[in-house]
Each structure stands twice: as C-alpha cells, then as structure tokens.
Amino acid sequence: MALSSAARILPLALALAVVVKVSWARRPSGALWPGQGCAALGRCCVGRDPTCVADGPPRCFCDQECGAVRDCCPDYARVCPVVSCVVAEWSGWSCCVKPCQISSRIRRRRVLQEPRNGGAPCPPLEERAGCVDYWSHQGAECQQSLVPALITTDSYGKERKKRGVLKKQETVGYCVQFQLGPVPGSCRQVKAPHTQWTRYLTQGHTVCVRCEWPAQDARSRRCYGDGAGTGGNQRLQWQAAGHPRCRGTWERLRQLQDCSCPEVHSLVFI
Numbered sequence: 240m241a242l243s244s245a246a247r248i249l250p251l252a253l254a255l256a257v258v259v260k261v262s263w264a265r266r267p268s269g270a271l272w273p274g275q276g277c278a279a280l281g282r283c284c285v286g287r288d289p290t291c292v293a294d295g296p297p298r299c300f301c302d303q304e305c306g307a308v309r310d311c312c313p314d315y316a317r318v319c320p321v322v323s324c325v326v327a328e329w330s331g332w333s334c335c336v337k338p339c340q341i342s343s344r345i346r347r348r349r350v351l352q353e354p355r356n357g358g359a360p361c362p363p364l365e366e367r368a369g370c371v372d373y374w375s376h377q378g379a380e381c382q383q384s385l386v387p388a389l390i391t392t393d394s395y396g397k398e399r400k401k402r403g404v405l406k407k408q409e410t411v412g413y414c415v416q417f418q419l420g421p422v423p424g425s426c427r428q429v430k431a432p433h434t435q436w437t438r439y440l441t442q443g444h445t446v447c448v449r450c451e452w453p454a455q456d457a458r459s460r461r462c463y464g465d466g467a468g469t470g471g472n473q474r475l476q477w478q479a480a481g482h483p484r485c486r487g488t489w490e491r492l493r494q495l496q497d498c499s500c501p502e503v504h505s506l507v508f509i
Contacts, residue, residue: 388464412451
C-alpha cells in the first residue's frame with residue numbers, strides 16, 4: 240500500500256536535520272559561516288550590551304565584556320582589537336595667568352587616538368603649576384607692595400649650593416629682616432617633609448630671608464618681594480613655597496649683608 244504524503248515527508252525532514260547537525264558539529268573550531276560573527280554584525284560595543292549579538296548557532300557577542308563572560312565571537316579579537324589612548328607631547332608652559340601675584344600657568348596636550356574596546360583611558364590633558372610673574376603683560380615691573388615674596392627654609396638654599404653654581408653666575412647676596420604679622424593656622428597643618436618649617440612661623444617673630452642667585456633678578460640684582468623701596472611700616476605679603484594655604488604679611492625691618500637668625504627663622508627667597 241502506498242505511503243501517505245505526510246509519512247514520506249517526516250523521514251526526509253529528520254534526515255536533513257541530522258545532516259545539518261553533523262555539518263555544524265564538524266565545523267573547524269573558530270570558523271564562521273557567512274553572515275556570522277562581529278564582522279558580519281558590523282559593530283563593536285562598549286561594556287556589556289545584550290543587543291551586541293551576532294547570529295548563531297551558537298549566538299556570540301561583540302561587546303567589551305564578552306571576554307570576561309567568555310561568549311565572544313571567534314573573530315572578536317580581530318574585528319574589535321583593544322586600542323589604548325595615545326596623547327601628544329605636552330605643550331610649553333603658558334605665562335602666569337595673572338601678573339604681580341601668586342598665580343598659575345598651564346600646559347596642555349591633545350588626544351591622538353581615542354581608546355576603544357576596553358583600551359587604557361586617556362591621561363590628564365591639562366596640568367597647572369604655581370608661578371609668580373614679576374612683570375605686567377605690558378612689560379612694566381610690578382610694584383613691590385603687590386608682589387608676595389615666595390619663601391622657603393634656608394636648608395633649601397644650602398642644597399641649591401651643593402648642586403653647584405657656575406662661578407660666572409655667582410652674585411653677592413644680601414639678607415632682609417622682617418617682622419611677621421598674623422600667621423594663619425594652616426601653616427601648622429603640614430604633612431610633607433619639605434613644608435615642616437612653616438610650623439615655626441609665629442606672629443611677632445623676626446625672620447631673616449636671604450636673597451641669592453638664582454632668585455635674584457638679572458637686571459636689578461634684587462629678589463622680588465624683598466620690600467626694597469617701600470615706605471616704613473608698610474605691610475608686605477609673603478607666601479610659603481609648596482604650601483598654598485600658608486601665606487601672610489610682614490613688615491620690613493632692615494637689610495643686612497649676612498643673616499643671623501636662628502635656624503628655624505632663617506629663610507631664602509625663591
């Protein structure tokens with residue numbers, strides 16, 4: 240008796256399914272059929288993106304987190320390589336933002352290659368550093384009363400001498416005595432070793448500040464902020480180098496050839 244049409248189709252369909260299953264199982268590891276994988280998907284995704292999926296079987300992903308989950312498509316590394324950020328060299332430092340006062344200068348760099356597919360992010364693209372510009376933007380010398388004196392401990396000056404100064408650069412220095420005005424409490428709140436000296440700054444005490452190369456101006460042979468030419472009893476400004484919140488005022492007493500203050504009150508202009 241002849242088989243029905245349905246009875247003939249069922250064995251044929253089962254046979255085709257077996258053939259497809261066997262051919263898929265025999266596919267070489269890492270191989271892709273046309274229309275599969277990240278190349279066919281045409282995109283690489285950031286983070287974990289369930290929509291960034293390529294056709295299977297089995298389904299595979301082309302997102303940044305597929306490596307951790309271990310469900311990347313075989314061609315993910317080739318199509319979506321890890322690219323780290325690349326930046327250019329730093330530009331030169333700018334002039335001080337504001338002349339005749341403690342200010343800052345800036346340098347920048349630009350991005351040459353944006354990061355992709357989990358690559359290292361870009362480093363900071365801008366840096367700032369403290370500075371003092373003793374000449375206005377019009378080329379005029381700043382008034383002494385407007386320029387804060389940048390100071391640090393005398394031990395810095397001794398280290399500066401150890402590093403060596405060429406004989407032709409040596410100049411005759413001088414010492415200026417000041418009487419300290421109010422000293423902010425922030426001067427005693429220090430942790431860095433190079434700013435421990437600010438703890439000994441006390442209102443009413445006399446400090447000796449040495450002016451020597453290279454702090455001396457090449458034209459005037461003076462240190463900016465030393466108070467030369469100012470009237471008596473005039474309050475001048477000082478700023479501790481390396482400690483932005485330690486600043487105050489003092490009164491110039493006299494200029495001497497040599498300093499003779501105790502070590503904790505012996506300073507140098509920067």
